[in-house]
Amino acid sequence: MFPHVFFALLSVELFCIASAILFALFLPVGFHLLTLAAAVYLTVAAWRNHDASPGSAGLPPGSLSIARSIAALPDRRYYQEQTRRHGPVFKMAQFHRRVICVTGIERSHKLFRDHASSIGPCPLPFSSEISGGFLRYMNDETYERYGPAFRRALSGPIALSAVNTTRSTTKRQLTLMATDCGKSSEGRGVRPAAYVAEIVHDALAAALFGSTPDSDSYNEMKTLFSVMDEQDLNRRLSRNTKSALADLRSLVEKEVERLQSRSDHGEPACALTELHRTDPQMPDAVCIDNLIFIFKFSTANVPGLLHWILQLLGENPDWIGRIRQERKEATDSRKNDIVNRVIMETLRLAQSEYLYRTIKSDFEFEGFRFPRGWLIRHCVWESHRDPRIFENAERFDPDRHLLEDFPRQEYSPFGCPHHGCNGVVLTYMIARTFIEELAGYDWIASGDSKPERDFRHWSHWRPGAGFGVILRPVQSESAESAESPRHAERS
Ligand code: HEM
Known part of the structure; x- marks a missing residue:
């Protein structure tokens, strides 16, 4: 790997x-x-x-060896295996950092709640270089002002006003993908990364900045964000990133002026307009920097989700048929809607991985000592596979969300209440639009889809680089049975 x-x-x-x-x-x-x-x-x-060495008294079980730390990197089941071996609280090393891992969502939420004053965020280096710090890592005083404002600004209305842009880019990219599949040699299919990245870019540029493909700012913003894409957020900001950031700041400031001068003319909502509606002093420098980095984070997260949807539906083609069928019967209930259930199940099985926190002062939890300076890893992906909660936990079964309403202590892909995700509505809007448009196609997964990641413990897993799809528009019933790629593969 x-x-x-x-x-x-x-x-x-x-x-x-x-x-x-x-x-x-x-x-x-x-x-x-x-x-x-x-x-x-x-x-x-x-x-x-060794567990008996001085200073290790009271620590959870588990190895701190560097060899184990490296062995964990290519092994997606590492934390699951350690939970089986040592129980739900165990320790490990991530290179030089020492980590206590906690499996079980209810347990982790209790830990975060009961020891809130001893636990802090794990800021990435870029946060100290932006105005006010990044929302996730802000000090309590600053967060008190900006946290609720962002929560309101990123809610329903902006998702609604970005639907049209999201849908038209999704249609365009899927058409392009199908055309490119036709050109690819010997049915090898195409890699979906570039196409899904375009969809997410357009959806989020419209939702956060009101910038759509026909806006004047669109191309410049896209170029500047492509420079930001190169930045690894685990490192300090490079000179190129800083220069792109400065240009993005002034571009967004101009956009704010433009939107404010036209606010009486029914400009569609975006995070900039909604922040202003919440507080007339906003969007200020803190808001603008945060929006730029929220954009950077979420244009990495959401394409991951669309990728997994392609892979999981490709591996479970019966669900595509069911989506087409059940979508004909309209329903308003969130979980009764098959598309929502597919998204919920993809988040459970593939996209939600972990939360990290740092220990600010020593405390005890479930009989174990949590020493200052160590990290806590809340193992979300592993908790979502607990067979006591999820029957046949490894199976892709969106209907489990129909039969049971999993409470937040059991199913929690978007974090815990304090600092939980602000982008849930937007994520669902983009994924839903993608699946709805995808239902107009037949596709099969091609190439090696074995998940992979970068050589870092915090790197997210993604479908393998060899993963591709062969996509074709759905034909009429008779033509479909004769020509669909799935049919071709079966024959
Ligand atoms: C696949 C999609 C996504 C997943 C799985 C996801 C997951 C999460 C999780 C687990 C957290 C909590 C992190 C922690 O406590 O350490 C979080 C926080 C956050 N997310 Fe998302 N997210 C997604 C998409 C988005 C989108 C599209 C946006 C906005 C455009 C967004 C904005 C945020 C913000 C602003 C926070 C920090 C909230 C705060 O500290 O108050 N996320 N997300």
């Missing part, structure tokens, strides 16, 4: 072996000293990681 890392480690290993041989041949004393140093290092490391 990580060929670059593999070859780097292999080179280091070969270098060590070659050095050892050279020392042994030409400087035997050096060889003995190195052996001694390695033996001391390994003994100290083993002792430090």
